[in-house]
Amino acid sequence: MDIDQTAEELASDLGVDKEEVRDDLQKLVEYDVPLEEATQSLRRKYGGGGGGGGSAPSTKDVGAVSTDDASVTVTGRVLTVGKRTIRYQGDDFTIFEGELADDTGRISYTAWNDFGLAEGDTIRAGNAGVREWEGRPELNLGDSTDVETLDEEVDVPYEVGGDRSLADLSPGDRGRNIEVTVVEVEERTIDGRDGETDILSGVVADESARLPFTDWNPRPEIEEGASLRFEDVYVREFRGVPSVNCSEFTVVTELDREVEESATARKLGIGEAVRGGGAFDVELVGSLLDVRDGSGLIQRCPECNRVIQNGQCRSHGEVEGVDDLRTKAILDDGTGTVTVVLDRESTERVYDGTLDDALDHARDAMDKEVVAESIADDIVGLEYRVRGSLSVDEYGANLDAEEFDRVEESAADRATTLLAEVSE
Numbered sequence: 001m002d003i004d005q006t007a008e009e010l011a012s013d014l015g016v017d018k019e020e021v022r023d024d025l026q027k028l029v030e031y032d033v034p035l036e037e038a039t040q041s042l043r044r045k046y047g048g049g050g051g052g053g054g055s056a057p058s059t060k061d062v063g064a065v066s067t068d069d070a071s072v073t074v075t076g077r078v079l080t081v082g083k084r085t086i087r088y089q090g091d092d093f094t095i096f097e098g099e100l101a102d103d104t105g106r107i108s109y110t111a112w113n114d115f116g117l118a119e120g121d122t123i124r125a126g127n128a129g130v131r132e133w134e135g136r137p138e139l140n141l142g143d144s145t146d147v148e149t150l151d152e153e154v155d156v157p158y159e160v161g162g163d164r165s166l167a168d169l170s171p172g173d174r175g176r177n178i179e180v181t182v183v184e185v186e187e188r189t190i191d192g193r194d195g196e197t198d199i200l201s202g203v204v205a206d207e208s209a210r211l212p213f214t215d216w217n218p219r220p221e222i223e224e225g226a227s228l229r230f231e232d233v234y235v236r237e238f239r240g241v242p243s244v245n246c247s248e249f250t251v252v253t254e255l256d257r258e259v260e261e262s263a264t265a266r267k268l269g270i271g272e273a274v275r276g277g278g279a280f281d282v283e284l285v286g287s288l289l290d291v292r293d294g295s296g297l298i299q300r301c302p303e304c305n306r307v308i309q310n311g312q313c314r315s316h317g318e319v320e321g322v323d324d325l326r327t328k329a330i331l332d333d334g335t336g337t338v339t340v341v342l343d344r345e346s347t348e349r350v351y352d353g354t355l356d357d358a359l360d361h362a363r364d365a366m367d368k369e370v371v372a373e374s375i376a377d378d379i380v381g382l383e384y385r386v387r388g389s390l391s392v393d394e395y396g397a398n399l400d401a402e403e404f405d406r407v408e409e410s411a412a413d414r415a416t417t418l419l420a421e422v423s424e
Contacts, residue, residue, distance in 0.1 A: 010039065034070070061105070075150070079098060083097075129142065169211065200219070240393065241278045241390075270337065277392050284390075285383065285384070286333035286384070295329070297358055328341055382407075
């Protein structure tokens, strides 16, 4: 059933103006409210009760709200409030988003109107829509929602406020505040929703972790080495890891202290890291089982830097390839496997020669595969400690290595040391 037909039936049932009903219905649907739920909301708005199969929203604990609910009434404590602008069907909307909780659980929300929500407030949200977001229920607070701020305070077993360390951030977080040092930053021009757009991207760090970031409204305060407080950031998933995003409403201020950068990466077993769906700045230790095809001497497209085959780029067709070195090796620790990708610089170290040396080697042997074979002879069967960023997608688990070091201590020696520490 389309919006026009639904609006006509509603107007007839309720005895109200069709165009007014259609405008309200269109707005709710644009806010991602399901058509059936929007219909029920307008029946209540125009005094039609729950007619046409609708019913009054049930009152539920936060932890009991499910994706099977169309609308609910909940009472809870506002944990976080974020603000940003999104574009939907060509129009810009300013939304408020965060988390709401009671003693049974917590749930994310999106408010399409400014209800004056503030961290720590206890509110009752009547007739809040429910939608599924990334497999979980989320509250939609819109025109048909009645939000009341209550005097009594709901006790919750969760932290109120958005302050978090980088290690505690997860994709989907909204309204978070972080204090970090800027490790890397570059200005780039991308093809954005309004054409060419300048952004900042790079890496931020604190005592707990390092994460990538993007500032969609470049701020001069964000420069390498600066210690800054970011208020009201949201977190997306980028290549399997959390990525900090700054909107036009993010407030960035200089700190009067230096934020220390974590000197070590998070240490995980390969199986745990892969099951987690990716990790930024992680350390894995394992044995090199094999060097994969596509290692050694390769050629890249001069336009997009992709690896080409037989002079052909997937995006730019026939091109004059640029010579490069790369290693793709299988790392295994008994809990899982991952493909470690070494760039030219790291590959030159394990090959113990430069790109020019590799080209001479291949010409002398009249076979470019000898370079990959030489690398395999040197590293396969040995144990390595690898630090870098892990992505997990349809192409498998790949770790772009920043550090690649041989482990001189044997696994048996490490086990003996660990047992000695435990027994003390």
